[in-house]
Structures are given as structure tokens and as C-alpha cells.
Amino acid sequence: MPETTPLASTAPPLPLLDFDQYRSVVSQSVVPLDVHTNCLDDFRGYLDSGGAGDIHVFHIRADEHAVHRSHSLIARGTSKYYKFSLLLEGDGLIIQEGRETALRAGDMAIYDTDRPYSLVFDDTVRMGTVMFPKELIELPADAVRELTARRFTGDDGIGAMVRPYLAQLVQQSDELDGHLARRLARSAVDLVGTLLEEHAADLPYTGGHGTVMRRVLDYIDGHLSSPDLCPAEIASAHFISVRHLHALFSTHSTSVSTTIRTRRLERTYDELVNPAYSDRSVTMIALANGFVDGAHFSRTFRSHYGVPPSALRPTTR
Numbered sequence: 251m252p253e254t255t256p257l258a259s260t261a262p263p264l265p266l267l268d269f270d271q272y273r274s275v276v277s278q279s280v281v282p283l284d285v286h287t288n289c290l291d292d293f294r295g296y297l298d299s300g301g302a303g304d305i306h307v308f309h310i311r312a313d314e315h316a317v318h319r320s321h322s323l324i325a326r327g328t329s330k331y332y333k334f335s336l337l338l339e340g341d342g343l344i345i346q347e348g349r350e351t352a353l354r355a356g357d358m359a360i361y362d363t364d365r366p367y368s369l370v371f372d373d374t375v376r377m378g379t380v381m382f383p384k385e386l387i388e389l390p391a392d393a394v395r396e397l398t399a400r401r402f403t404g405d406d407g408i409g410a411m412v413r414p415y416l417a418q419l420v421q422q423s424d425e426l427d428g429h430l431a432r433r434l435a436r437s438a439v440d441l442v443g444t445l446l447e448e449h450a451a452d453l454p455y456t457g458g459h460g461t462v463m464r465r466v467l468d469y470i471d472g473h474l475s476s477p478d479l480c481p482a483e484i485a486s487a488h489f490i491s492v493r494h495l496h497a498l499f500s501t502h503s504t505s506v507s508t509t510i511r512t513r514r515l516e517r518t519y520d521e522l523v524n525p526a527y528s529d530r531s532v533t534m535i536a537l538a539n540g541f542v543d544g545a546h547f548s549r550t551f552r553s554h555y556g557v558p559p560s561a562l563r564p565t566t567r
Contacts, residue, residue, distance in 0.1 A: 266294035266295060266296050266311075267294065267295050267296060267297075268293060268294065269285075269287055269290050269293040269295070269315075271295075272285070272293070272294075272295035272296075272297070272312060272315075273285040275297050276297060276317065279297055279299050279306075279308065280306075280308065280333075280379075280381065281319065281323075281329050281331070281363050281381075282319075282323045282326060283317045283318065283319055283323065284317065284318040284319075284320060284323065285315060285316070285317050285318075286315060286316050286317075286318075287313070287314060287315040287316070288314060289313055289314055292313070293312075293313045293314075293315065294312075294313055295310070295311065295312035295313060295315070296309075296310065296311045296312065297309070297310050297312075298310075300420075300431055300435075301380075301431055301432075301435040302429075302431045302432035302435060302519075302523065303432060303516070303519045303555055304382070304383050304554065304555060305380065305381070305382045305383075305386075305432070305435040305436060305438075305439060306380070306381040306382070306435075307378070307379070307380050307381075307419060307420055307431075307435055307438070308378065308379040308380075308381070308420065309376075309378055309420040309421055310375075310376065310377050310378070310379065311339075311374070311375070311376040312371070312374070312375060313373075313374050314371060314372055314373055314374070315371055316368060316369065316370040316371065317368065317369045318366075318367075318368045319363060319365075319366055319367045319368070320366055321366055324363075324364060324365070324366065329363045329364060330363075330364065330383055330384050330385075331363045331364075331381050331382060331383060331384065332360055332361070332362055332363070332381070332382060332383075332384055332387060332394070333360070333361050333362075333363060333379055333380070333381045334358065334359070334360045334379065334380050334381075334382075334416075334442045335358065335359055335360075335361075335369075335377050335378065335379040335380075336356075336357075336358045336377060336378045336379075336404075336412075336413060336416045336417060336420070337353045337354065337355055337356065337357050337358070337375065337376075337377050338355060338376040338377055338378060338417060338420075339355050339374070339375060339376040339377075340354075340355060340371060340373055340374055340375035340376060340377075341353065341354050341355070341371070341372065341373065341375075342354075342369060342370060342371045342372075342375055342377075343368075343369070343370040343371075344359050344361060344367070344368070344369055344399045345367060345368040345369075345370070345399060346361050346362065346365060346366070346367040346368075346398045346399035347365065347395060347398055347399055349398070349399040349400065350399070351399050351400055351401050352401070353401060356403065356404055356405075356413060357401050357402065357403060357404075358401075358402040358403075358404065358409065358412065358413065358416075358445075359398075359399060359400060359401060359402060360394070360397060360398055360400075360402075360442070360446065361398050361399055362384075362394070362395065362398055363381070365395075365398075367398075367399065378416055378417060378419070378420030378421070379420070380416065380419075380420075380435065380438050380439065380442065382435075382439045382442075383512065384502075384503065384504070385502075385504055385508070385509055385512045385513075386436075386439050386443065387439075387442075387443050387446060388443060388447075388463060388464055388467055389443070389446055389447060389450055389502075390463075390501040390502055391501065391502055391503040392501065393446075393450045394446060394450075396450070397446055397449055397450060400449075402445060402449065407445075407448060408441070408444050408445040408448045409445055411441060412438075412441045412442060412445050415437070415438060415441060416438055416441075419434055419435070419438050429520075429523040429524050429525065429564075432519065432520060432523055433520070436516075436520075462488065462490070462498065463498055463502075465488060466484060466488060466495070466498065467509070469484060469487055469488070470484065470509065470510055470513060471513060474510070474513060474514050474517060474539055474540050475538060475539060475540055476540060477540050477541070477542045479510060479540060481495055481496065481506045481507075484506065510540075511550070512554075514539050514540050514541065515550070515551060515554050515555070517539050518535050518536055518539050518541075518547070518551065518559065519551075519555065519562065521535045521538075521539070522535060522559055522562040522563060523562050523563075523564070524564075525564045528563065528564050532544065532547075532548070532559045532560055532563070533547075535559075536548075536559075547559070548560075
């Protein structure tokens, strides 16, 4: 296998953080983590973040350290996120589901924030990470679990497209406005999903089941504007029982109603930050995407994204 050289980049801006500052920033910016280092006095690190909505992009540079996501930290509250990381410089080790996988510059891996994991770096490392809701991956949860803490290379196939895209995204996303950042971050997640499907092709979870699920999700996306969209309608359109439909979504650790609501929220978010929709009110955008009440939509949106929908309008930023 040919040697992999660090991916070209601009150096992160100074000043770098000491260990206590870095540990605090990491836990506040990502999910709660235990962070350790053997070079406490000399440690320097940096974390920059970008993205939009519930998709987060991080650019990290740090000296020797390890991070651990333990059962006790997970018990504080589930996050329902996957994290997909690209090692830009240095070497590391990822541990999850009993797998320990060595990574080097140019390698990628996915891991689940609702299950214990560890990342160990014996020297200075630079990496990019995209964190996103699990609902955005159209593979069964069991299939993704089989792919966590495994090494994906960018030497060929879909990986050869994912690696350079993610490398550029993590280094430039903080320079983009909300609308463009959202579109680019979502494109990164779509690429990651395609990469996972490529590697999941031989798994027992992704046969005819996967084909039906993709058709169902396409149908949901095509009918989000209808406030009457419901499991009975979706099941009938695909000639399956409602019970079978619910079972399909259960394998993804979600439900039909949650998926419909999440995808409606994603679409309204995209339109709220898009200048092309600036002439439409928040309520108009909500109703056009299947919500039946403006006040209920605002509460649901704020609960999901942490900000009111009006805060995202181009005229208010």
C-alpha cells in the first residue's frame, strides 16, 4: 500500500489552548468526554467549529492525548449522533464495539456517540470531524454498528471522493454563511452515507430490506408538504402492512413519525436560511412543509435546534 502523506492545509490560527482550556472546549463543543494527556504542562490544542443546525463540523489540532466516552457520560443524556472523522495529520487508534483500529493520515472512521468509544493519539494530530443525527443515515442501526471503529481509506471508490471533500470542508466551513454551510455539511453527510452503503453491501442487514427502506424514505421526502402524511398512507403506497413499516424503522432505532418530523424540520431549516425564501414568512415556510400550526412549529423547531426559527432569517443575521 502506498505511503500516505498529510493532507495539505493552512495552519490553525493562534493562540493554541492549554490542556484545561482544550478539555473544556472539547466537552462543550462536541459531547461530554473525558480527556487525558501525559504532557500536561506542554500540551497545546485547538478546536474550530462550523456547520449549521444539527450538523456540526470540527477542525481539531492537538498534542498527544486520549478521549473517552464512557457509560457514565452517555447516561447524562443520549445524543443520537454519529461522528465521522478524517485524520489529516498524525496517527491514532479508535476503539468501539470491541474493535481497536489503527489510523494514519488520510484514514477515516465512524463512531456512535451513544456507545462507549475511545480515541488515542500518541503524538500531535490534526483531524476533521462531522457530527450529525443518526436519522440522516439510511442504513439500519445494526449495519452501521458493524462499521464503527473500522478503517476507511481514501485511496479508491467512494472514499476517494469523501476524503478531499471533507478535508476542504473542515478547513473552510467557518468562512461560509449559514445557507452555504448547511448545504455543504449536508452534502458531506450524504457522501458519508454513500460510503457506508458501499461497505455495508455484504452485511446481512442490507438486502431487500434496505431497498424498501430507501423507497419509503424517498416517498416521505416527496410528500412532506402534505399534513396528512401518515404511516397508513406510506404503508399502503408500498404494499406493506403498517406493522411491517414500523418494524423497518425500528431497525434504524427510530420511528416513522420521528423521521417525518425530522425531515420536515431539516427542510424548513434549509429554506429559513436560504435568501431565496426571504420573502416568505416563517409560518408560510412551516405550512408549506406539512406543519399545521405556526406556534407548534416554532416550539418544535426551537426544541430541536436550540434557536427560534426567526433567528435564522437572512434579514436578522
